[in-house]
Amino acid sequence: MEFLLDPASFRALIFDCDGTLVETLPAHIAALQATLGPMGILPTAEWARTLYGTTPPQVLLAIEKTYGPIPVPHADVLKQWVMNYAKSLHLLQRIVSVCDVALHFQGKVPMAVASNNQRANIEATLRAVGMDGVFGWIVSGEDVAKGKPAPDLFLEAARRMQMEPQDCLVFEDSREGVEAAEAAGMRVIRIDASADRVPVASETR
Template sequence: MSGIAAVVFDLDGVIIDTEGVWEEVRRAYVAEHGRAFLPDTQQRMMGMSTGEWSRHLSEDVGVGRTPREVADDVLGRMAQRYADALPLIPGAVAAVRRLGERFPLALASSSARILIDQVLATAGLADAFQVTLSTEEVERGKPAPDVYLAAARRLGLAPGDCAAVEDSSNGLRAAAAAGLAVVAVPHGEYPPAPDALALAGLVVDDLDDLTADVIAKLR
């Protein structure tokens, strides 16, 4: 195999610590409409595209709003939370800049485009990525490989020449299904399932340990 030629970052859970924010906002929204999460709602939604999770809340959970209305309502609340305080993960900006000195970078996120652009601008990373993609811009969200395949294609590289940095079960599965070398950065509160973690060629507990040299050794 050839060496790693580019790195594709996830956003939520890797650069910003927002899984808890997403859960808080969506649970409150569902409760306001007299409903509650299904037992598997939180795990199912991690990695889903905007269209997928809004349809789940609309149709499966039954909040009584259309998927488009659900998406607009929830995204508006998330944007306000980001504007109030952006929850950057310690070491994330430095890790992006460090790897960007050696590799072209892409971003493959389940967040909506409006949130991706806001986060990158606020974090001072708008210039760090050659490619940024939301799963709302491809056919299927994670764990389907679509967003990672599209990121590699836009970088002009084969998926096997790219490494993915992921935290969630569905994200790890998506990157592995696309054929990227997988780096797992497990989130303490929302750890990936053992079978998903086993797909990673490298597991790092701290972003300070995510260096160009360890990425290069993946292939």
Template sequence: MLKRFYPDHDFKALLFDFDGTVADTMPAHLEAWNKGLANYNLSLSRDLHLAWAGRPTKNIVQLLNEMHGVNIPAEQFLKEKEVHYYASMHAIKTITSVVDVVNHYKGNLPLAIVTGSRRKVVEATMSHLGLDNHFDLLVCAEDYTNGKPAPDCFLKAAATFSVSPQDCLVFEDAVLGVEAAHNAGMACLRVMEDQQLQIAKK
């Protein structure tokens, strides 16, 4: 299945971003952001949301505080945003092109979710989508310090699997995530807006 992209490479582990890659959660997340930010008379544009995709929520709150000269409490906002997200979770669907890859390689290669989202949010969404038992590892926002485009999260997954970075293939939709994969020394397939896959060039 992956030979059409990389005919000369046999990957030993597949690492998947979650939001916008495995699950089409981005509209639900943006809605949750704006419902939460309304309490502070702020909003987040779709373009900025996409540009910051892959960053942990706490980091985005810090950026918004700096940008607007406000002091949104990150932990409190996280809880508020999650409530709004859960309320719209029923509308979330999988990204078929990626889940087809997951189903094809499940049980044959180690599969990991590597995300900037919090573990309980990812687990709840996976349960909703019936993906509870599809992945061998979750690397979530709580598991590393430096968010994407730093390579830490992908390197942590590779180390956990005892697989070298050059033998890992990353699936990502966001620019920051693609940069993180390349910074980790990994090949990357990007999920485009039409949900098709293409090789992400450096």
């Protein structure tokens, strides 16, 4: 996948993280299974993919609806999820064409990451694929009242960059993310499943 962008058509770029900059689903599944497996709950990758683009608290509610009650507080599960995710970073895959866009425009226009995920997971992901320090701002699901498909994340990113929404171009992979960008009044490029992926474990940096 190659993107031909007209620099005159935008003043800032906003990137989703999971599924847009990095394929993270295998790492999240491993982390969730390590967290919930001892409780007898083993969400599958096929099931979890349907929730790509939702917030971590929403994922836990969906798990309870599908697999039954989680016997510990959700806040404890979220903390353990972060810890186990950090052990699964070797499963990440860079989505090269999107990362290349960010690297090309680094220092040229304001850029932010806006993701429903927990900040700790976003930061760990960017470090693991060598993209930490590329973006001036990170907005997580913990920073806003409502995650995607509400526009809050993208509007908050624009506010922090001191940009008008109509001047921002968004890269997104999920239906919820596309809806959120459009609701924010931003143009959006949707990343599909054919985007080129390179396993982090195979890279030399």
